[in-house]
Amino acid sequence: MATRGRPRTFDPDTALRQALDLFWERGYEGTSLNDLARATGIASASIYTCFGSKEDLFRKVMALYGATSGEPPRRALREQPTARAAIHAMLRATADEITRPGAPHYCMLVLAAPTGAVENHAVREFLAGLRRDQLAAIKDRLARGVADGDLAAPPAGLDAVARYYTTVVQGLSVQARDGATRAELEGVITCAMAAWDTLTSASSHVGG
Template identity: 40%
Template sequence: MSTRGRPRKFDRTKTLRNAMMTFWQQGYDNTSMADLVAAMGINTPSIYSTFGSKEALFNEVITLYRTSEGSKIWQETMRESSAEAAIKTLLTLSAEEFTQANKPKGCLIILGAMNPDDTNLPIHHLLQECRAESKENLISLLKRDIENGRLKSEIDCLAIATYYITLQQGMSIQARDGASKETLLSVAEIGLIAWPLLIK
């Protein structure tokens, strides 16, 4: 029996991962459908029929990234028993994860859509919300330490969390520009020197 017209079978998880690597390396705006076809190994109609649109595909990619490549940093950070230890883990793991061999440098959540415009606003807002969630995670850890008496109630949780998230995001950009793990670990170490001043 002829199979003409039937959709070609493919491994959905594998093709989604290939799309993730492409978006991670190039960003949402710089990734064309031709790039996705080449990376995913399926044709444009198959991409649209399976994922709906480039935007919908990217949304799935972000879900995959946050539960796979991007999960280690925050899982380990949120397990720490104190905000200070959590911030040290955040910065140290970021230096390591952002510079892994054989993977795009930096963080997809940070670098995926840097410049909002009419063509990518939903994507930009999605990543913005993910980044805001990261800051809220740090704020929650700082507030927990205030509640258990480790930190003074007068500290500015928002300012401290913003400072360290800004540092982490800068490390992602530096990694994309070629900074080594050792360089980023030095940045993390310098950032931690500020901790006693921030909680005075």
């Protein structure tokens, strides 16, 4: 019996990983469909058929990125026993990920499409939404610390403290992209955690 249609001759998971590597290296606007076709060995028409538009493919790439390089910092927030330990571990996991050998030294959430053409506004807003999710996750972890009793309500408010540490996370990415080493990023993290007691002075007697 004849099979219907042309059989797929590539592995979508492998192609998605190759697309991630290319978007990570070149950014969204620096990556064309022709670039993706060459990197994956797949014709542009097949990319459209399997993944949709370039923007659709990028959104799938970012889901893969979140499940791989983006997971260790989120796991640190979830699994550490206190809010302070969670923030510290999150910062260290972020620094580990953005200085890994063999990968571009930056976070795609921050720098894959910081500016660009008007027609790519939807991509920038998509990434901004992911960064807002990151802020929300940090704020939720601080709120959990308050609920658990290891963190008193910060005088500056949970939102301000969450935004501060979100800013540190994003700044680490810029520093790494500009050549900061893992050891140099650790110095930034040490400074950021030295600010913890000032930002959360009501709970400075509680160990992390």
